[in-house]
Amino acid sequence: MPPHYDAIILGAGGAGLMCAAVAGQRGRRVLLIDHADRPGKKILISGGGRCNFTNVHTAPDRFLSANPHFAKSALARYSPQDFLDLVERHRIAWHEKTLGQLFCDGSARQIVDMLLAECAKGAVELRLGKPISAVEHDGSGFRVTCDGAVATAPKLVIATGGPSIPKMGATGFAYELARQFGLKVVEPRPALVPLTLGGEDVLFRELSGVAAEVVASANKIAFREAALFTHRGLSGPAILQISSYWRHGQPIAIDFLPNHPEGWLLAEKKARPKASLRRVLGGALPERLAEALAERLGVAAELGNVTDRALTEAERRLSAWTFQPNGTEGFAKAEVTVGGISTAELSSQTMAAKKVQGLFAIGEGVDVTGWLGGYNFQWAWASAHATGQAL
Numbered sequence: 545m546p547p548h549y550d551a552i553i554l555g556a557g558g559a560g561l562m563c564a565a566v567a568g569q570r571g572r573r574v575l576l577i578d579h580a581d582r583p584g585k586k587i588l589i590s591g592g593g594r595c596n597f598t599n600v601h602t603a604p605d606r607f608l609s610a611n612p613h614f615a616k617s618a619l620a621r622y623s624p625q626d627f628l629d630l631v632e633r634h635r636i637a638w639h640e641k642t643l644g645q646l647f648c649d650g651s652a653r654q655i656v657d658m659l660l661a662e663c664a665k666g667a668v669e670l671r672l673g674k675p676i677s678a679v680e681h682d683g684s685g686f687r688v689t690c691d692g693a694v695a696t697a698p699k700l701v702i703a704t705g706g707p708s709i710p711k712m713g714a715t716g717f718a719y720e721l722a723r724q725f726g727l728k729v730v731e732p733r734p735a736l737v738p739l740t741l742g743g744e745d746v747l748f749r750e751l752s753g754v755a756a757e758v759v760a761s762a763n764k765i766a767f768r769e770a771a772l773f774t775h776r777g778l779s780g781p782a783i784l785q786i787s788s789y790w791r792h793g794q795p796i797a798i799d800f801l802p803n804h805p806e807g808w809l810l811a812e813k814k815a816r817p818k819a820s821l822r823r824v825l826g827g828a829l830p831e832r833l834a835e836a837l838a839e840r841l842g843v844a845a846e847l848g849n850v851t852d853r854a855l856t857e858a859e860r861r862l863s864a865w866t867f868q869p870n871g872t873e874g875f876a877k878a879e880v881t882v883g884g885i886s887t888a889e890l891s892s893q894t895m896a897a898k899k900v901q902g903l904f905a906i907g908e909g910v911d912v913t914g915w916l917g918g919y920n921f922q923w924a925w926a927s928a929h930a931t932g933q934a935l
């Protein structure tokens with residue numbers, strides 16, 4: 545007889561570890577399987593090695609999903625404070641960086657160790673480094689084959705994440721399983737990802753390494769943060785955020801002067817009629833960017849010799865500069881995936897599949913994607929907690 549468990553969880557990332565710990569501590573016999581040789585690999589590289597483990601401003605409107613209401617229940621039942629309490633119980637020092645983002649003072653390794661300690665408290669059995677060759681369902685329970693060994697359970701949790709950063713072991717396995725069990729998948733696409741520039745915009749690649757605070761907008765959503773020019777296009781927090789909302793073929797708009805009131809250039813003309821646009825912009829923006837923008841605006845004369853109309857038009861363009869990205873840097877560089885297992889298939893209370901008795905899906909594999917800044921881990925913890933309590 546193959547070993548029998550109350551639940552088998554596939555994927556030992558943030559969501560799988562949390563779910564296993566919660567269920568194990570509720571007395572469930574849990575097997576947690578991952579094909580990687582170590583658990584929580586994405587946690588280890590997250591937040592520049594310090595793991596931005598949650599965001600105090602977590603709210604449902606900071607998540608993208610075909611059903612914007614889906615995440616509400618789980619997020620309300622497991623809050624950033626709940627995770628912070630856990631972090632503090634493990635005496636992990638932390639700090640708030642900007643915009644409500646909480647990081648470890650030390651290392652992301654502390655978060656993985658904490659989750660492993662919680663799993664150990666729940667006597668979770670961990671099986672690492674072996675590929676899963678088959679997942680079957682015979683109507684009453686699940687049978688998972690891993691490296692020739694079979695395990696069975698009446699409950700199965702899909703926690704294998706999304707395909708972002710395949711070199712970390714990320715796969716589309718969650719979607720394959722979902723399809724195998726007849727669950728719909730919302731088309732996955734890379735998110736929190738740099739955008740690439742082509743055509744006329746290609747000239748901006750010369751600015752590689754230049755950063756500025758901007759407002760980036762697309763599809764009526766705007767983010768005010770830093771943007772960074774790269775050798776392939778645009779990156780930086782403002783661009784990563786807007787990339788999740790951007791669709792192929794659409795433009796994005798950049799306000800290069802978010803701190804300057806309307807009519808600023810006309811006021812400068814009065815105050816400094818002998819100054820060039822390039823010099824005036826140089827006071828507001830990095831020198832190389834000021835030079836490139838002034839050149840593209842074609843305003844070379846001293847401000848005093850430029851018509852008010854031309855200056856007003858220049859200011860309008862500077863506050864809504866249009867880029868036409870020709871793509872993204874893809875899953876290889878995406879922090880997360882937008883789309884995934886359709887929320888229409890799942891209970892928002894427990895993440896249980898409506899059609900398949902005993903099947904659950906949590907974390908990034910589900911069509912819920914957070915903004916940059918700790919929101920994605922908060923979704924992983926909250927969805928995992930909801931399922932952990934239902935197993």
Ligand SMILES: Cc1cc2nc3c(=O)[nH]c(=O)nc-3n(C[C@H](O)[C@H](O)[C@H](O)COP(=O)(O)OP(=O)(O)OC[C@H]3O[C@@H](n4cnc5c(N)ncnc54)[C@H](O)[C@@H]3O)c2cc1C
Nearest residue numbers: 555557558559579590591596704705717907908918920921
């Ligand atoms: C570079 C980077 C930095 C990030 N920084 C942050 C941050 O600071 N804050 C934040 O909130 N979010 C951050 N994220 C996003 C965050 O890492 C994810 O949202 C989160 O890890 C999702 O958790 P998960 O458990 O659903 O999936 P994952 O963490 O991806 O875990 C899935 C697990 O399943 C395993 N798996 C996959 N396929 C298979 C298979 N076929 N068989 C068996 N096992 C499989 C994987 O090995 C992995 O261990 C970052 C992402 C990246 C790439």
